[in-house]
Amino acid sequence: MNSFFKMLFVMAAVIICAAVAQTSQQSTPVYSSTGSSGTEVEEIQRVLKERGLFTGEITGYYGSQTQAAVMKFQRQQGLSQTGVADAVTLKRLGITIGTVPAATDANINLLARMISAEGRGESYVGQVAIGAVICNRIEHPSFPDTLAGVIYQNGAFTAISDGQFNQPVSESAYSAARDALAGWDPTGGAIYYYNPAKTSNRFIYSRPVIAVIGDHRFCS
Numbered sequence: 001m002n003s004f005f006k007m008l009f010v011m012a013a014v015i016i017c018a019a020v021a022q023t024s025q026q027s028t029p030v031y032s033s034t035g036s037s038g039t040e041v042e043e044i045q046r047v048l049k050e051r052g053l054f055t056g057e058i059t060g061y062y063g064s065q066t067q068a069a070v071m072k073f074q075r076q077q078g079l080s081q082t083g084v085a086d087a088v089t090l091k092r093l094g095i096t097i098g099t100v101p102a103a104t105d106a107n108i109n110l111l112a113r114m115i116s117a118e119g120r121g122e123s124y125v126g127q128v129a130i131g132a133v134i135c136n137r138i139e140h141p142s143f144p145d146t147l148a149g150v151i152y153q154n155g156a157f158t159a160i161s162d163g164q165f166n167q168p169v170s171e172s173a174y175s176a177a178r179d180a181l182a183g184w185d186p187t188g189g190a191i192y193y194y195n196p197a198k199t200s201n202r203f204i205y206s207r208p209v210i211a212v213i214g215d216h217r218f219c220s
Contacts, residue, residue, distance in 0.1 A: 033084040036061075042058055096141070098144070108177045109177075112169050115130050143191070187213070189210065
């Protein structure tokens, strides 16, 4: 096989792999279940307490008492008693979650600016992964339910505070933004990421790592 055909073969393989990845690795919202912790769990506990189903302290930790209360609520609502506060359960509780916005020019430009600022030096997949985390946050009850709300959330991204967000946007970031908004999630549902060489934050190190892409660890 001469070099020309070898090049064609490699290019075809890359295209096929990317298509498969985009189809199979769709964004999976992370909902609260046993072992979860955070502000969304506090809200679940508060609402269940108001309904008289949860008698424990509002701790923000999804333990056995919270699971049992969720199951009671699900039984009352005629839902499958999984003990997991999934999208349907959250909706019945009156806890709203956002949906990933359409890939309009404005949304692509905004997400691309953040991807470029946070993902300089990362591979293309690594850039899509950063965009996917932002999209996953929109769908998660712990975070704002709009793209702008997630990106501009106080203290959420260092690129906002250190000025990187205002730097020129790389061309690859626009494509990565389109792929993330279309649902490609190389992280498998992560809502956090960090570079271990650049942070010592205790909270972020406490999050379960579900993927490592380039210099970033992606966490649930």
